Amino acid sequence: MPVSPELRKEITSFYERQFGIPESFLQELAIEANKEEIWGGTGVSLPGIYSARAIGLRIGRNFPGSFKPTSVFLSALGARISRSEVSIELEDLRKLLLGHRIPYSGTERGYVALKYRDDILGCGRCHDSKLRALIPTGRRRELLEILRTHS
Amino acid sequence: MESNSQLRYRPIIDDWDTFLSSAQTPLPYVVRTNTLKIESPALQQRFVAAGIDAVSYAWSDELFEMPEPPGRRIEHWLGLYYAQEAVQTLPVMALDPQPGETILDLCAAPGGKATFIAARMHNQGTLVANEPSGRRQMSLLANINRLGVLNTMITAYQGENFPMGTRFDRVLVDAPCSAEGTLRKESSLQQGASMNTISRLARLQKRLIVRAFDLLAPGGCLVYSTCTFAPEENEAVVTHLLQERDARISPFNIPIKASPGLTGWLNEAFPAEIQHCVRVYPHHLNSGGGFLARITRA
Numbered sequence: 001m002p003v004s005p006e007l008r009k010e011i012t013s014f015y016e017r018q019f020g021i022p023e024s025f026l027q028e029l030a031i032e033a034n035k036e037e038i039w040g041g042t043g044v045s046l047p048g049i050y051s052a053r054a055i056g057l058r059i060g061r062n063f064p065g066s067f068k069p070t071s072v073f074l075s076a077l078g079a080r081i082s083r084s085e086v087s088i089e090l091e092d093l094r095k096l097l098l099g100h101r102i103p104y105s106g107t108e109r110g111y112v113a114l115k116y117r118d119d120i121l122g123c124g125r126c127h128d129s130k131l132r133a134l135i136p137t138g139r140r141r142e143l144l145e146i147l148r149t150h151s
Numbered sequence: 152m153e154s155n156s157q158l159r160y161r162p163i164i165d166d167w168d169t170f171l172s173s174a175q176t177p178l179p180y181v182v183r184t185n186t187l188k189i190e191s192p193a194l195q196q197r198f199v200a201a202g203i204d205a206v207s208y209a210w211s212d213e214l215f216e217m218p219e220p221p222g223r224r225i226e227h228w229l230g231l232y233y234a235q236e237a238v239q240t241l242p243v244m245a246l247d248p249q250p251g252e253t254i255l256d257l258c259a260a261p262g263g264k265a266t267f268i269a270a271r272m273h274n275q276g277t278l279v280a281n282e283p284s285g286r287r288q289m290s291l292l293a294n295i296n297r298l299g300v301l302n303t304m305i306t307a308y309q310g311e312n313f314p315m316g317t318r319f320d321r322v323l324v325d326a327p328c329s330a331e332g333t334l335r336k337e338s339s340l341q342q343g344a345s346m347n348t349i350s351r352l353a354r355l356q357k358r359l360i361v362r363a364f365d366l367l368a369p370g371g372c373l374v375y376s377t378c379t380f381a382p383e384e385n386e387a388v389v390t391h392l393l394q395e396r397d398a399r400i401s402p403f404n405i406p407i408k409a410s411p412g413l414t415g416w417l418n419e420a421f422p423a424e425i426q427h428c429v430r431v432y433p434h435h436l437n438s439g440g441g442f443l444a445r446i447t448r449a
Contacts, residue, residue, distance in 0.1 A: 043301075046317040049279065056303070075299065076299030078188060146224065146225055150223075
C-alpha cells in the first residue's frame with residue numbers, strides 16, 4: 001500500500017542526505033510499503049489486475065527507527081549517486097564478497113554505496129572502523145565467480 | 152543432413168542449402184545494451200578498454216556480437232547488457248513501445264523482451280509482465296532487478312484468462328511454442344517438433360492471441376511472435392484471430408532480410424493479408440528463427 005506522506009518524506013530525505021539523490025528524482029517514484037519492505041516504481045496500479053508484488057524495485061527495508069537502502073536500488077541509481085561512495089580495490093572487494101569485514105579509515109559513516117572502478121556494486125556499511133558488504137549472498141557469489149574468471 | 156521433420160519445411164524456406172548450413176553452425180554470442188543503465192557507445196568503450204572485440208550490428212547499434220560467452224562478465228552482473236539472440240529483439244522492435252504507455256507482455260519470463268520494452272519506454276508508463284509459472288517468475292524478477300527496471304508490475308495469470316479490467320496500448324504475445332527456431336542451440340530440435348506438441352501448443356496459442364486482442368485499447372497494437380517454423384503455430388493462429396475478431400494485420404518494417412507469411416500450408420489456405428506477417432530463418436540474420444505478426448485494433 002502507498003506509504004504515508006511522513007514516511008515518504010523520510011525515505012526521500014534519506015536518499016538525498018546519504019547519497020545525494022535529488023528529491024525531484026525520487027518524486028517521480030510511487031512508493032509502497034508493507035510491514036518491512038519498501039518499494040519504488042514509476043508505473044501505476046491498474047484496475048482489476050492483481051500484482052504479484054509491488055511495482056518497480058525494492059528500495060529499502062524499514063526497521064523501527066532506521067531505514068536500510070537496498071543494493072538493487074543503489075545499483076539502479078548508479079551515477080546519480082554523489083555522496084557516501086566508498087571505492088574499493090580488487091583484493092578488498094574479494095574479502096567483502098566472502099562476507100568479511102575489512103578495516104576502514106575513511107570519513108563515511110553508516111550505509112554507503114560500494115564502488116569498484118566506476119561502477120556502483122551495491123550497499124555497504126561503515127561502522128566501528130570496519131566496512132562490510134550488504135549485497136545479497138547469491139549476488140555476492142556470482143560476482144566472486146566472475147572476478148575469479150577474469151583476473 | 153536433413154531430418155524428416157525439417158524436410159516438411161523445405162518447400163517454404165528460401166535458400167534451403169544456406170538454411171541447412173546455418174542450422175549446423177553454433178549461434179554467435181549476442182548482447183543487447185540495457186539503455187536504462189548505459190548507452191551503446193559507452194558500453195562499446197568498456198568493451199574496448201577490456202580488450203573485448205565486440206562488434207555492433209549494422210541494423211541495431213544496441214546489439215553487439217561477442218567473442219566469448221557474455222554471462223560471466225561484470226558488465227552482465229551490473230545489468231549493463233542482456234544476453235539475447237538477435238532474433239529475439241525483433242518482436243519488441245515491431246511492438247515499438249513508447250514512454251508513458253500502458254503495455255502488457257503476456258508471456259514475459261525470463262524477461263528478455265520485457266526488459267527491452269521497459270528500456271524503450273525509458274522506465275516511463277506501466278509495463279505488466281505476466282508469467283504464470285512461479286519458477287519462471289524468479290528469473291523474470293532477477294532480470295528486472297539486475298537491469299534496474301522501475302516501471303514493471305509482475306502478474307501471475309494464465310495468459311488466456313488475463314483479467315479484462317484494463318485496456319492496453321500495446322500487447323506482446325511471445326507465445327509458448329515448439330521452439331524449432333532455436334535448433335542452433337538445442338540440438339534435439341534439429342529433428343523438428345512432434346505434431347502432437349505442435350497441435351497442443353497451437354490450441355493454447357489461439358486462446359492467448361484472442362485474449363490478447365481483447366485486451367487492446369482501440370487503436371492499440373498487438374505483436375504475436377514465436378520462435379518456431381510450424382505454420383500451425385504461426386499463420387494458422389493469426390488466421391484464427393482474424394476469423395474470431397475484427398483484427399487487421401499491419402505491415403511493418405524490420406531491419407533485416409525476411410520472408411513473408413504463408414498464404415497456404417498443406418490443405419489450408421490463409422487470408423492474403425497474412426503475407427504481412429514475417430518469417431525469419433537462421434540464415435537471414437545469423438541467429439535463431441521465428442515468426443512475427445503485427446496486429447491492430449480499429
